[in-house]
Amino acid sequence: MSTIRLGDEAPNFTAQSTEGEINFHEWLGESWGILFSHPADYTPVCTTELGTVAKYKTEFDNRNVKVVALSVDGLESHKGWVNDINETQNTEVNFPIIADEDRKVAELYDMIHPNADSKLTVRSLFVIDPDKKVKLTITYPASTGRNFDELLRVIDSLQLTAYHKVATPANWNSGDDCVIVPSVANEDIPGLFPKGHTEVKPYLRMTPQPNLK
Ligand code: BEZ
Numbered sequence: 529m530s531t532i533r534l535g536d537e538a539p540n541f542t543a544q545s546t547e548g549e550i551n552f553h554e555w556l557g558e559s560w561g562i563l564f565s566h567p568a569d570y571t572p573v574c575t576t577e578l579g580t581v582a583k584y585k586t587e588f589d590n591r592n593v594k595v596v597a598l599s600v601d602g603l604e605s606h607k608g609w610v611n612d613i614n615e616t617q618n619t620e621v622n623f624p625i626i627a628d629e630d631r632k633v634a635e636l637y638d639m640i641h642p643n644a645d646s647k648l649t650v651r652s653l654f655v656i657d658p659d660k661k662v663k664l665t666i667t668y669p670a671s672t673g674r675n676f677d678e679l680l681r682v683i684d685s686l687q688l689t690a691y692h693k694v695a696t697p698a699n700w701n702s703g704d705d706c707v708i709v710p711s712v713a714n715e716d717i718p719g720l721f722p723k724g725h726t727e728v729k730p731y732l733r734m735t736p737q738p739n740l741k
Pocket of ligand 1 (some may be wrong): 567568571572573574575670671
Protein backbone atom coordinates (compact mmCIF):
# COMPACT_ATOMS: atom_id res chain seq x y z
CA MET A 529 0.00 0.00 0.00
CA SER A 530 1.16 3.49 -0.76
CA THR A 531 -0.65 6.79 -0.82
CA ILE A 532 -2.24 7.50 -4.18
CA ARG A 533 -1.59 11.04 -5.32
CA LEU A 534 -3.07 13.20 -8.05
CA GLY A 535 -1.45 12.36 -11.39
CA ASP A 536 -0.55 8.79 -10.36
CA GLU A 537 -1.76 5.90 -12.48
CA ALA A 538 -4.79 4.30 -10.82
CA PRO A 539 -3.60 0.84 -9.73
CA ASN A 540 -5.20 -1.99 -11.68
CA PHE A 541 -6.87 -4.97 -10.00
CA THR A 542 -9.20 -7.86 -10.67
CA ALA A 543 -12.09 -8.33 -8.24
CA GLN A 544 -15.51 -9.93 -7.86
CA SER A 545 -18.48 -7.60 -8.08
CA THR A 546 -22.26 -7.73 -8.20
CA GLU A 547 -21.90 -7.57 -12.01
CA GLY A 548 -19.25 -10.31 -12.28
CA GLU A 549 -15.46 -10.25 -12.27
CA ILE A 550 -13.96 -6.86 -13.08
CA ASN A 551 -10.52 -6.10 -14.41
CA PHE A 552 -10.53 -2.45 -13.44
CA HIS A 553 -8.58 -0.97 -16.35
CA GLU A 554 -10.40 -3.09 -18.93
CA TRP A 555 -13.74 -2.23 -17.35
CA LEU A 556 -12.92 1.49 -17.50
CA GLY A 557 -12.01 1.30 -21.20
CA GLU A 558 -11.94 4.80 -22.68
CA SER A 559 -14.27 6.23 -20.03
CA TRP A 560 -13.68 8.41 -17.04
CA GLY A 561 -14.24 6.46 -13.82
CA ILE A 562 -15.22 6.78 -10.19
CA LEU A 563 -14.11 4.19 -7.64
CA PHE A 564 -15.65 4.85 -4.25
CA SER A 565 -15.67 2.92 -0.99
CA HIS A 566 -18.17 2.88 1.84
CA PRO A 567 -17.72 1.40 5.31
CA ALA A 568 -20.19 -1.48 5.29
CA ASP A 569 -23.35 -2.99 3.80
CA TYR A 570 -26.69 -2.57 5.59
CA THR A 571 -25.71 0.78 7.11
CA PRO A 572 -27.90 3.89 6.88
CA VAL A 573 -25.66 6.57 5.34
CA CYS A 574 -24.22 4.12 2.80
CA THR A 575 -27.73 3.11 1.79
CA THR A 576 -28.56 6.74 0.93
CA GLU A 577 -25.24 7.25 -0.87
CA LEU A 578 -25.60 4.26 -3.17
CA GLY A 579 -29.24 5.10 -3.86
CA THR A 580 -28.23 8.64 -4.79
CA VAL A 581 -25.49 7.44 -7.14
CA ALA A 582 -28.00 5.12 -8.87
CA LYS A 583 -30.36 8.07 -9.45
CA TYR A 584 -27.52 10.12 -10.98
CA LYS A 585 -26.81 7.55 -13.71
CA THR A 586 -27.89 9.89 -16.52
CA GLU A 587 -25.61 12.63 -15.16
CA PHE A 588 -22.66 10.22 -15.08
CA ASP A 589 -23.49 8.82 -18.54
CA ASN A 590 -23.70 12.36 -19.97
CA ARG A 591 -20.16 12.94 -18.71
CA ASN A 592 -18.84 9.57 -19.96
CA VAL A 593 -18.17 8.44 -16.37
CA LYS A 594 -18.45 4.82 -15.17
CA VAL A 595 -19.03 4.25 -11.46
CA VAL A 596 -18.02 1.34 -9.24
CA ALA A 597 -18.52 1.04 -5.47
CA LEU A 598 -16.61 -1.09 -2.97
CA SER A 599 -16.86 -2.36 0.57
CA VAL A 600 -15.14 -5.17 2.45
CA ASP A 601 -18.37 -7.17 2.67
CA GLY A 602 -19.04 -10.25 0.53
CA LEU A 603 -21.03 -10.74 -2.65
CA GLU A 604 -24.10 -12.35 -1.04
CA SER A 605 -24.27 -9.48 1.46
CA HIS A 606 -24.02 -6.94 -1.37
CA LYS A 607 -26.80 -8.64 -3.34
CA GLY A 608 -29.17 -8.70 -0.36
CA TRP A 609 -28.42 -5.09 0.51
CA VAL A 610 -29.03 -3.95 -3.08
CA ASN A 611 -32.66 -5.10 -2.64
CA ASP A 612 -32.93 -2.85 0.42
CA ILE A 613 -31.36 0.11 -1.43
CA ASN A 614 -33.77 -0.32 -4.32
CA GLU A 615 -36.73 -0.57 -1.96
CA THR A 616 -35.89 2.26 0.43
CA GLN A 617 -34.31 4.71 -2.02
CA ASN A 618 -36.87 4.12 -4.76
CA THR A 619 -34.27 3.28 -7.40
CA GLU A 620 -32.43 0.41 -9.13
CA VAL A 621 -28.74 0.08 -8.34
CA ASN A 622 -27.22 0.27 -11.83
CA PHE A 623 -23.48 0.01 -11.15
CA PRO A 624 -21.26 -2.77 -9.81
CA ILE A 625 -20.31 -3.09 -6.13
CA ILE A 626 -16.96 -4.79 -5.53
CA ALA A 627 -16.87 -7.49 -2.84
CA ASP A 628 -13.48 -6.89 -1.26
CA GLU A 629 -13.61 -9.36 1.62
CA ASP A 630 -9.87 -9.94 1.55
CA ARG A 631 -9.31 -6.13 1.46
CA LYS A 632 -7.01 -6.46 -1.54
CA VAL A 633 -8.39 -3.40 -3.31
CA ALA A 634 -8.96 -1.46 -0.08
CA GLU A 635 -5.28 -1.86 0.78
CA LEU A 636 -4.13 -1.11 -2.76
CA TYR A 637 -6.05 2.19 -2.61
CA ASP A 638 -5.31 2.94 1.07
CA MET A 639 -9.02 2.94 1.92
CA ILE A 640 -8.60 1.63 5.46
CA HIS A 641 -7.47 4.30 7.89
CA PRO A 642 -6.67 2.39 11.09
CA ASN A 643 -6.99 5.40 13.39
CA ALA A 644 -10.54 5.91 12.11
CA ASP A 645 -11.53 2.23 11.95
CA SER A 646 -9.19 -0.75 11.96
CA LYS A 647 -11.40 -2.98 9.79
CA LEU A 648 -13.77 -0.94 7.65
CA THR A 649 -13.07 1.24 4.64
CA VAL A 650 -13.58 4.97 5.04
CA ARG A 651 -15.51 6.93 2.38
CA SER A 652 -12.71 7.17 -0.20
CA LEU A 653 -13.41 8.35 -3.72
CA PHE A 654 -11.15 8.49 -6.77
CA VAL A 655 -11.91 10.11 -10.14
CA ILE A 656 -9.84 8.56 -12.92
CA ASP A 657 -9.40 9.96 -16.44
CA PRO A 658 -9.35 7.99 -19.72
CA ASP A 659 -5.53 7.73 -19.44
CA LYS A 660 -6.08 5.95 -16.06
CA LYS A 661 -4.59 8.88 -14.17
CA VAL A 662 -6.04 9.86 -10.80
CA LYS A 663 -7.56 13.34 -11.11
CA LEU A 664 -9.37 13.71 -7.76
CA THR A 665 -9.24 12.04 -4.36
CA ILE A 666 -11.62 12.76 -1.52
CA THR A 667 -11.90 11.09 1.87
CA TYR A 668 -14.88 11.44 4.17
CA PRO A 669 -15.46 9.76 7.53
CA ALA A 670 -18.16 7.12 8.02
CA SER A 671 -20.39 9.66 9.75
CA THR A 672 -20.65 12.04 6.78
CA GLY A 673 -22.35 11.16 3.51
CA ARG A 674 -20.81 12.66 0.39
CA ASN A 675 -22.34 15.43 -1.71
CA PHE A 676 -22.76 13.98 -5.20
CA ASP A 677 -23.80 17.32 -6.68
CA GLU A 678 -20.35 18.57 -5.67
CA LEU A 679 -18.83 15.52 -7.33
CA LEU A 680 -20.59 16.34 -10.62
CA ARG A 681 -19.43 19.96 -10.31
CA VAL A 682 -15.80 18.84 -9.90
CA ILE A 683 -16.07 16.40 -12.81
CA ASP A 684 -17.31 19.27 -14.99
CA SER A 685 -14.26 21.27 -13.95
CA LEU A 686 -11.85 18.34 -14.45
CA GLN A 687 -13.18 17.64 -17.93
CA LEU A 688 -13.22 21.31 -18.95
CA THR A 689 -9.71 22.03 -17.69
CA ALA A 690 -8.32 18.84 -19.26
CA TYR A 691 -9.09 20.22 -22.73
CA HIS A 692 -8.93 24.03 -22.37
CA LYS A 693 -6.30 26.34 -20.87
CA VAL A 694 -8.57 27.49 -18.10
CA ALA A 695 -9.06 26.85 -14.39
CA THR A 696 -12.30 27.24 -12.45
CA PRO A 697 -12.64 29.76 -9.62
CA ALA A 698 -14.19 29.33 -6.18
CA ASN A 699 -17.78 28.05 -6.20
CA TRP A 700 -17.70 27.77 -10.01
CA ASN A 701 -20.54 25.92 -11.68
CA SER A 702 -20.77 24.91 -15.31
CA GLY A 703 -21.76 28.02 -17.30
CA ASP A 704 -19.85 30.47 -15.10
CA ASP A 705 -16.82 32.41 -16.28
CA CYS A 706 -13.43 30.73 -15.98
CA VAL A 707 -9.89 31.84 -15.16
CA ILE A 708 -7.29 31.82 -17.94
CA VAL A 709 -4.32 29.81 -16.66
CA PRO A 710 -1.19 31.86 -15.84
CA SER A 711 0.94 30.05 -18.46
CA VAL A 712 -1.09 31.64 -21.32
CA ALA A 713 0.65 34.78 -22.62
CA ASN A 714 -1.55 37.86 -23.15
CA GLU A 715 -0.81 37.88 -26.88
CA ASP A 716 -2.17 34.32 -27.23
CA ILE A 717 -5.49 35.09 -25.55
CA PRO A 718 -7.46 36.32 -28.61
CA GLY A 719 -6.65 33.14 -30.57
CA LEU A 720 -7.40 30.81 -27.68
CA PHE A 721 -10.42 32.64 -26.28
CA PRO A 722 -12.37 34.27 -29.12
CA LYS A 723 -15.33 35.00 -26.81
CA GLY A 724 -13.18 37.68 -25.19
CA HIS A 725 -11.70 38.20 -21.75
CA THR A 726 -11.52 40.64 -18.87
CA GLU A 727 -8.26 41.47 -17.14
CA VAL A 728 -9.14 42.10 -13.49
CA LYS A 729 -5.44 41.99 -12.57
CA PRO A 730 -2.52 40.90 -14.77
CA TYR A 731 -2.66 37.53 -13.01
CA LEU A 732 -6.49 37.31 -12.90
CA ARG A 733 -7.93 37.08 -16.39
CA MET A 734 -11.51 35.90 -16.83
CA THR A 735 -13.18 34.43 -19.93
CA PRO A 736 -16.56 32.87 -20.71
CA GLN A 737 -16.56 29.09 -20.41
CA PRO A 738 -14.85 28.04 -23.66
CA ASN A 739 -16.69 24.74 -24.35
CA LEU A 740 -20.19 26.27 -24.39
CA LYS A 741 -21.97 27.53 -27.50
C1 BEZ B 1 -23.45 4.47 7.67
O1 BEZ B 1 -23.27 4.23 6.49
O2 BEZ B 1 -24.51 4.91 8.07
C2 BEZ B 1 -22.35 4.26 8.68
C3 BEZ B 1 -21.41 3.26 8.48
C4 BEZ B 1 -20.44 3.06 9.44
C5 BEZ B 1 -20.42 3.86 10.57
C6 BEZ B 1 -21.35 4.88 10.72
C7 BEZ B 1 -22.33 5.08 9.77
